[in-house]
Amino acid sequence: MPSEGGARSATLSDVARRAGVSIATASKALNGRDDVAPATRRRVVEAADELSFTPNAMARGLLAGRTGTVGLLTSDLEGRFMLPILMGAEDAFGAGQVNVFLCDARGDAIREQHHLKALLSRRVDGIIVVGRQTDPRPSLGQEMPVPVVYAYAPSDDPRDLSLTPDNYAGGRMAIEHLIGCGRTRIAHITGDPAYAAAQDRLAGARAALDAAGLELVGEAMFSEWSEHWGRDAAAMLLQRHPDVDAIFCGSDQIARGVLDTARDLGRSVPDDLAVIGYDNWEVLSTNSRPQLTSIDANLQQLGRQAAQRVFDAIDGVDIGEGTHHLPVRLVIRGSTIPRR
Amino acid sequence: MPSEGGARSATLSDVARRAGVSIATASKALNGRDDVAPATRRRVVEAADELSFTPNAMARGLLAGRTGTVGLLTSDLEGRFMLPILMGAEDAFGAGQVNVFLCDARGDAIREQHHLKALLSRRVDGIIVVGRQTDPRPSLGQEMPVPVVYAYAPSDDPRDLSLTPDNYAGGRMAIEHLIGCGRTRIAHITGDPAYAAAQDRLAGARAALDAAGLELVGEAMFSEWSEHWGRDAAAMLLQRHPDVDAIFCGSDQIARGVLDTARDLGRSVPDDLAVIGYDNWEVLSTNSRPQLTSIDANLQQLGRQAAQRVFDAIDGVDIGEGTHHLPVRLVIRGSTIPRR
DNA sequence: CTGTTAGCGCGTTCAG
DNA sequence: CTGAACGCGCTAACAG
Numbered sequence: 283m284p285s286e287g288g289a290r291s292a293t294l295s296d297v298a299r300r301a302g303v304s305i306a307t308a309s310k311a312l313n314g315r316d317d318v319a320p321a322t323r324r325r326v327v328e329a330a331d332e333l334s335f336t337p338n339a340m341a342r343g344l345l346a347g348r349t350g351t352v353g354l355l356t357s358d359l360e361g362r363f364m365l366p367i368l369m370g371a372e373d374a375f376g377a378g379q380v381n382v383f384l385c386d387a388r389g390d391a392i393r394e395q396h397h398l399k400a401l402l403s404r405r406v407d408g409i410i411v412v413g414r415q416t417d418p419r420p421s422l423g424q425e426m427p428v429p430v431v432y433a434y435a436p437s438d439d440p441r442d443l444s445l446t447p448d449n450y451a452g453g454r455m456a457i458e459h460l461i462g463c464g465r466t467r468i469a470h471i472t473g474d475p476a477y478a479a480a481q482d483r484l485a486g487a488r489a490a491l492d493a494a495g496l497e498l499v500g501e502a503m504f505s506e507w508s509e510h511w512g513r514d515a516a517a518m519l520l521q522r523h524p525d526v527d528a529i530f531c532g533s534d535q536i537a538r539g540v541l542d543t544a545r546d547l548g549r550s551v552p553d554d555l556a557v558i559g560y561d562n563w564e565v566l567s568t569n570s571r572p573q574l575t576s577i578d579a580n581l582q583q584l585g586r587q588a589a590q591r592v593f594d595a596i597d598g599v600d601i602g603e604g605t606h607h608l609p610v611r612l613v614i615r616g617s618t619i620p621r622r
Numbered sequence: 623m624p625s626e627g628g629a630r631s632a633t634l635s636d637v638a639r640r641a642g643v644s645i646a647t648a649s650k651a652l653n654g655r656d657d658v659a660p661a662t663r664r665r666v667v668e669a670a671d672e673l674s675f676t677p678n679a680m681a682r683g684l685l686a687g688r689t690g691t692v693g694l695l696t697s698d699l700e701g702r703f704m705l706p707i708l709m710g711a712e713d714a715f716g717a718g719q720v721n722v723f724l725c726d727a728r729g730d731a732i733r734e735q736h737h738l739k740a741l742l743s744r745r746v747d748g749i750i751v752v753g754r755q756t757d758p759r760p761s762l763g764q765e766m767p768v769p770v771v772y773a774y775a776p777s778d779d780p781r782d783l784s785l786t787p788d789n790y791a792g793g794r795m796a797i798e799h800l801i802g803c804g805r806t807r808i809a810h811i812t813g814d815p816a817y818a819a820a821q822d823r824l825a826g827a828r829a830a831l832d833a834a835g836l837e838l839v840g841e842a843m844f845s846e847w848s849e850h851w852g853r854d855a856a857a858m859l860l861q862r863h864p865d866v867d868a869i870f871c872g873s874d875q876i877a878r879g880v881l882d883t884a885r886d887l888g889r890s891v892p893d894d895l896a897v898i899g900y901d902n903w904e905v906l907s908t909n910s911r912p913q914l915t916s917i918d919a920n921l922q923q924l925g926r927q928a929a930q931r932v933f934d935a936i937d938g939v940d941i942g943e944g945t946h947h948l949p950v951r952l953v954i955r956g957s958t959i960p961r962r
Numbered sequence: 963c964t965g966t967t968a969g970c971g972c973g974t975t976c977a978g
Numbered sequence: 979c980t981g982a983a984c985g986c987g988c989t990a991a992c993a994g
Contacts, residue, residue: 290687291742291767293987304965309989319963334765339743340680340689341987344970347630349680351744354724359709369699372726376733381740384694384724386712393716400721402631404679404691425674427631509909535909542911565906569849569875571882633971644981649973659979681971684986 370585429595453486472532473507512539572616710925769935793826812872852879912956
């Protein structure tokens, strides 16, 4: 019978009895209140140790009105963007005294409602809602008994607080980098046009091109966020516009495909053709030849900030509202800058 | 002040007062006990609805002695293997009435101890410990007040129950498939030799080769689990042993590198050279040219099973002990079988 | 300094 | 059928 060795956890009254004091005294002794004799405290602490006493957080929470837990409501754990956010949040909370309830709704609204109910019944002190895309998602409503922060996917209600990466700035940043590298004939291969991410990045890219008096070479190419599409699109592009000198890709996966085709067609990267990806998914971006310059959305930081906001809200601080677009950053590697 | 609209959650006594009954009656009405008049029940349910009453799970748990929560203690969320396991477990639990506390120890023993304490103080009904490698990890000990199941990384104490993928069988399966494809000159490129996974897979491979009266071409090549190493190793291998007709790779990343080099050197896959990966990481395995045959460890299922074991243990069922090696499966794609 | 008392929100006896 | 009373484990007021 594995993992059943220990008896049921000791209670405070067990400790008190063993130390020969009252329950209240034991409580004070263990919680570091200063109105208890040193000798008594030692006895109590010893007894607690011997029984490996662990205070019951539920009983404590019942009194305090706070549970020291928050809910992390994700719509789809599978998504690559979920994990860093989740890590950031878990990290920020774990450092304090709060624990995280993880709920995966699997993209199903019913299940989400179910999980939400469960979280509320567990009296979480706050909730972070993490969506899988940057498209706005339905708000949980304004009648929540606890603070809610939306991460990655913003809420569609501006009265909610949402934290989402700044894809527009990312698109701009990518183009500005390419221009800074002396490129002027820039094309764009990206994913599903139904994604706000695709549109926002493109808009940012257009803005940067405009500002430099340039235009995209050909139309922006939309399809899916895959390496295969990157390969096919690049082949089409390079045939129709052999004179492009840079390609801004909507994802690292697409960029990997583009690199592949460039190699097949004998185009040298970055000298002859610069390629920039998006997401900075290191498994892909650091293992390509050459390594991939990319835009990093700082997702872990986003998760951390979401956690911090929830913290603040719990402490009664006004955390504001609206959708905040968090800064992204450029990670430069060999696909845009020749290594010396 | 977003997400603060609702007042504090209603309590059962609020509901009772509004319905004009006693707390006890309200409780019975809401919990479907049959000793309450239909009319009364309706009044109570209505009142509960209007106040959007949600029972306090803590108070309930205090009485029941069970919390309906389990702890998921991971050593490193970043790991690719964590996520499917976590999903499987969350899935299995989410279907029932239990919620999951997620704790990431970041590979730090101190932090793990800290989180463990937190979980126990929250009186989780059970714990799943998920490690990032298949090498045995230190046991949490036999004195746990709740059942513990180890997933992926087995415990080093045979009295614990551990669920881990069968890497030996995976290695065997890979080789048997290659032999089944008519290959006889098989080489092995894998990752860090310090990983049990690398050793176990190799052992399984050797067993399968033995059984067929074959030997590995050259020595097994160890280094890191990266695409770069796959490329470099393949180049060395193909130069030294141009006659190899198949390569068993210790990971899909390595296999991607191998495919890359094969293409550079004009070796056609799978006709001239069959390549098989490991992990079935779909982003990599389905986006290569040709797509990658691989071994899938069924991690999501592993997570689900771990959850099921914890469930059983909570219900008092004896879940056994020892390290169980769960079956893996072969996923055949174009890198070993020519598409017709 | 220590012990007694009173709840936190709920489910469960057991009398009415 | 309904309600009053008790207790889950703990902390915060008070008394002693």
